[in-house]
Each structure stands twice: as C-alpha cells, then as structure tokens.
Amino acid sequence: MDISALSESSFSAADWINANYRKYRDENHKKDSNSKSSSTSASATSFIQSYVAKLQLYVQQVNYAVEESSQQVVASMPRISKEAATLQSDVAMLQQKMSAMRQEVAAVQEETGGCMATLERLNTLQSKLQAAKESLQESDGWGNLLAELEDCFERNDLKGVCDKLTALQKSLQAQEQLPGHAERQTQVEDFKNRLEAMASPSLVQCFAESNLEQAQRHVQIFASIQRLPQLQQYYRAVQKNVLQQQWKQALELQVVAESQQTIPQQQHFLTLFYDQLLDHCQRQLKWCVQLFVENDEEAQSQPFLVIAELLPALQPTRDAHILQLLKTSNERLELLAQYAQANQNFVLHLSSTLEQSQIKLSPELHRQLAEAVFEYFHKFIQQYPRLEETQLSTQVDRLLSNQATPSDAVRHLEESTRKLYEWLQQACTRCASITNDLALCKLITVLNGIFKRQLENFSRTQRQLSLSLGAAGTGTGTARSENWSLLQYTMSQLQCLADFQLQLHHFEQMLHSRMAILANKLQQPVAPNEITIYQTCEPTMHKQLLANIGDYVQRRAEATAATSADSLGVFPQIYTTLKTYLAETHDITLNILLQPIEVHLAHIRPPVEAYPSPGINMPTFSFAPQESITQIGQYLLTLPQHLEPLLLAPSALLKQALELCNIKYTQAIPCADVLLSLVVDQCCVMFQAQILQIKSLPTSSATQLSVDIEYLSNVLEELGLTINLQLSQILTLLKADPDQYLNLSSGCEPRLVTAIRQMRNIISTQ
Secondary structure (H helix, E strand, C coil): CCCHHCCCCCCHHHHHHHHCCCCCHHHHHHHHCCCCCCCEEEEEHHHHHHHHHHHHHHHHHHHHHHHHHHHHHHHHHEEEHHHHHHHHHHHHHHHHHHHHHHHHHHHHHHHHHHHHHHHHHHHHHHHHHHHHHHHHHHHHHHHHHHHHHHHCCCCCCCHHHHHHHHHHHHHHHHHHCCCHHHHHHHHHHHHHHHHHHHHHHHHHHHHHHHCHHHHHHHHHHHHHHCHHHEEEEEEHHHHHHHHHHHHHHHHHHHHHHHHCCHHHHHHHHHHHHHHHHHHHHHHHHHHHHHCCCCCEEEEEHHHHHHHHHHHHHCCHHHHHHHHHHHHHCCHHHHHHHHHHHHHHHHHHHHHHHHHHCCCCCCCCHHHHHHHHHHHHHHEEEEEHHHHHHHHHHHHHHHCCCCCCCHHHHHHHHHHHHHHHHHHHHHHHHHHHHHCCHHHHHHHHHHEEEHHHHHHHHHHHHHHHHHHHHHHCCCCCCCHHHHHHHHHHHHHHHHHHHHHHHHHHHHHHHHHHHHHHHHCCCCCCCCCCCCCCCHHHHHHHHHHHHHHHHHHHHHHHHHHHHCCCCCCCCCCCCHHHHHHHHHHHHHHHHHHHHHHHHHHHHCCCCCHHCCCCCCCCCCCCHCCCCHHHHHHHHHHHHHHHHHHHHHCCCCCHHHHHHHEEEHHHHHHHHHCCHHHHHHHHHHHHHHHHHHCCCCCCHHHHHHHHHHHHHHHHHHHHCCCCCCCHHHHHHHHHHHHHHHHHHHHHCCCCCHHHHHHHHCCCCCCCCC
C-alpha cells in the first residue's frame, strides 16, 4: 500500500481507494487467471478487509509517533526557557557596552576635532606654498622662455616657436596666482598672433596645393595653441577663392558662347558651375576626413560650410547675372525653368553627397546651406507670375481675332478652347519647375484674368450670331436655310461652352491636388539630409501661402455643399459668366426658331371688312384660319424634321449644356421634343400678346380669332402638345355669347376676362 499519496496537497480519498482497488484486482486476476469460480464481490470484500486492517495499523503507528514527539517536546521545554532567559540577559549586557562605546567615540571626536581642522588648514597652506614655489620657479623660467621664443621667431623656426609657445602656455597656467597674470596672458596672445601670421603663407599654400602632410602639421600647430577655428577660416577662405575663380571662368565661357551664338552654353553656365562645385566638394570631403581629427564632424563638414558661405558671396551674384540675361532674352520663362532645374539638380546631388559622407550637419548649417542655394531665386519666384501673365496674354491675344462668318467663329472657338487649356497646362508645368508651386496661388489670380479674356471670344461669337439672325430675312427659302445654319452654329456654341466648363472643372481639380501637395510640403518637417526650397521660405510668405490654400479649401467645401454647384471654388466668377453665356446662347437658339413665327404673327389683324356686318351671325364652319396662322402651323409641323437631326442623339457635352440652360432637358424625353415644347410655349405667349394688343373686336373677328386658335390647338395636338392655359381661356372668352359671358368667364384670369370683354364691347352686368 502506497501511503505517500496521503501527504499530497491534492489528495482525494475516493481516487486513492479506486486506484489501489484496481491495482489489487489486477494482481489477483493474474494469480487466479485459471480459476473461474472467483467473484467480483468477494474480491472487493477481501480488498476492503485487507486495506482497513493496514490503515488501522498505520493510524496506530502515527498515533504512537505523535505521542512520542509530544513527550520529547514537553521534556525539552524547561531547557528552552532557561536558554531564552540567558540570551535575553546577554542582549541587555551588549546594549550597555554599545552605549558606553558610543559615548567614548563622541568624547574622542570632541577632543580631536580641533586638531583635524588645524591639520586641514596646514595642508591647504602647504598646497598654496607649493603652488607659489612652482609659480616662482615658472616665473624665473618665464624670461628664459621668452628669450628662446624670440630667438625661434628670428630664425623662422615654426616648430620651435610652437614648442616654446606651448611651454609658455603651461607656464602661464602655473603663474595664475602671481600678480601680472593678465599682462602675461596678453603677451601670450600676441605671440599666438605672430605665430599665426608666420604660419599663414605656408598654410595658405598647402591648402591651395592640397598638401596633406604639410596641412596636418599646421593642424597640430594650431590645435596646440587652441586656434583650430582660425585654421578652418583659412581653409574656407582658400577654397572660396578657388571657387570664385571657377565662377568667373564659367561666366567668361558664357560670354564666349554668347558671342559665338551657342545658345546651350549660354543657358547651362549655372549647371556647369554647380557641377564643378560638387566635384570640388566631394574631393575636399575626402581630404578633410584625413586632415582633421576623426569624429570631429564640425571640422569634417567644412566643405559644406564653404558652399554655404560661397554662393551668397559670388561676384557677380547669380541673380544679377541672370537678370542681365533675361533682359536680352525672348524666352525668359524657359531660361528661368532651366536655372530652377539647375538649382534642384544641385541640391539633389548635394543631399546625396551629404548622405554618403555620413556627416550630420547642425540645424543651423543645414538651413544656411539651403538658403545659400535657393535664397537668390526667391526674387525670380516673385517675378514669375508677371512673366507668366505676359506670355499667356500674348498667346490669348492671338486668339482674339474677328471671324468673317458665324461658322468660322464657332470653329475658331473650338480651336481656341483646345489651345487655351494646352497653354494653361504648360503654365502649371512651368510653375512647378520654376517655383516648386510656391507661386501657384498667384498664378491662379493670373489665370482668372486669362479666362476672362478668353470668354470675350464667346461674347464676340454670340454677338455675331445675334447680328446674323437680325440680318437674315424671313419668308424666302434662302433665309429659312440661313436660319437652320444659324441653329447648327448655336448648338455648336453650346457644345463649346459645355466643353470649356468641363475642362475648367478638371483644371480646378488638378489645382486643388497641387495645392494639397504644396500645403503638405510646407507643413511636414524636413528630413535630416534633405535640402528643399520650402525651408527657405520667409515666415510671412509661409503663413500667407497656407492661409491662401486654406481659403481655397474652404471655398471648395462651400461650393460642394451648395446645390447643383459646378465650381470647386477656384474660378467661381468664370462659372457664373459661363452660365450666363449658356442661357444667352439658348435664347438665341429659341429666337432663331421663333423668328418666322414672330413675323407671321405680326400680320394677324382682325379682318373686319372681309365679313358681313356684325349684326349677322354666320356659322363657325364658314370661317377658315387666316393665312398667317396656317403658315405658323405648317412651320411648326416641319420643325421636328429640322430639330431631330441635331438633337436626336446629342453628344454628352451638348446634353450637359442644354441641361444647364433649362431643367426640362433633364427629363427622360428627347432633347428635340423639349426644345419644340419651349418653342410652342413661347409661340403661345407671343400669340396671346398679339391678341391682347387688339383694341376692338367685332363678333365676326372674334369668331375668326377663335377659329385661328382652334387651328393652332389642332396643330399642336398633332405634335403631341397643347396650347397654354391663358390661350385656352382666351378661346373660351372669344366663343362665349355676350349674354353668357359672365358665367362662362368664371375660373379665367381676371386680366384676360376684362381685356376680352373690352375688345368685344360687352357691357358688364356687374
């Protein structure tokens, strides 16, 4: 029986009994495998009896062990109590000894404190006396050092002067407590100046010749006298002088190229100098790494500091020379784009060189380097919008030409719109290449004026169409043919206007994308080795640019929130003008279609003399429509065959233009039917106005007009249309008997009721 499980923390009596029972059963099964008479109950009984007996024996043993342990503990308790009392008395005695020792230590410290202070004072006096002794010794040797130093100066012994001056500096430090230290310090500085003056010719020569060995010796000399910054100034002065000469040579090559009319050389003189500057910088970086102390990044970054100090100090300056070239050039924007590209390529290669050198520039030097490259070009960025306006205005002026015929004018509009947006895309490309879009907001202002000048073409063409309509005759086949031609021209004009507006919408989207990118570049921090023109913007200009972009974003949000807004907030006035031109062109289209109707309606008069006296009533069927009204009916019946070829399957642009002109074109019916309905509506209005101009209307004339209106109504029914409500009411009032006039006029407009009653001379019974 395994009793070790009884002491486990997760002991389970049931599991333990079951496990032992299975083990017991398996053992008995092996022994009695040949016996078939054994039973399970007998086995369980035997297991219980056996294990109960064992457990009872185990419990007895445990009880015996516990009793024996208890007796031993009881027997040892007096001894433990005695030992605890002894330990307590020892602790009390130890506490008394420690207290006595603490008192003794305090007494000793009190007795020896004064002695220690005296020893410290004596030690300090000894140190001062030793320093004074050394100072006196150095003072005695000061004169000897001065004499030896003067001797080295007379012999031009640079190394000897350096060694003696180093010793003199150490002696000066030792004499710091003696009187006259300031005078000796000034004397040492004078010797340093003389050493620097003596070393400067050879120093300049070794820098000019890139003599590394000689330069390293000079670095040691200047480092020993703590004048390494002055040596770096000599280095930068020599390198700037060399690069200044290269700049003058580049300009001389440009003058030669100009005299020989080699335009590419004239255009790329700045690129040539930048390439020389990069090569020089890369060579000097390797040289400075070998020259100066390792891990001294400030000293090793001297070639970059040379560039930062050189470019603003070039003579003549870059901006002055470029201005001279621009004055004599007819391609100013192209030249500026090339110079801007030269600047951009230079900073890209310079950033790459900086990254490869693994030199981390200070933030001040990093910004100074960017300003040295781009600062001069900001004045050209300010001038760019004016130059761009001049070029675009010149181009647009060539488009503002008078065309002889309306057809030529409309075709010219299509061509001018295409050319205009090509020029605008080129202008935006130039804005990006020359100004990195820093002048984009000012360019938008320029483009707004350019669009207004281009819209003069549409206005001029509309006036030409209107004049052609007024000059065209009415009544002959030739005049009718001219009207149909004018109708085609107005449709083309509408399509041109829609095309212009669609391209304007895409152009605005492109400008918004460009402004979003510009705002992101202005706001994001500059990368460690990145040099950009955006970090050279003045705070005022930077703030103004972001404010302007924010205004355009706000306008776009407002335009988007407005119902049926086409503009994105960049050129809202241009959209307004375009909508006006669309409406006017559509009115011209209606006038072309209504002109024959207007002419025929002008001939409608009450034919009093053609019929018997008013006292004789004649049947209605004896009246025939007047010739003018029948001509109007025939004209309206022929309109669909002329409109359907133009509007049966209109282009998307023409459909868009028509929808902008009238909301009825948005219905799911053919545009030709909509235009025909508009013509019919206007025809009814004109017929109504013509009738209301009649002063007196006898009964026969009223009958004649009612027959005319009924004829027009029948014609419109064949076209699937109806006369308007006012004309229908006029028909009712014209057909009403005088004695029933009041009753039949119920529901009609009071204005029409009064007018027709006065025409027919019906006496009011009210």
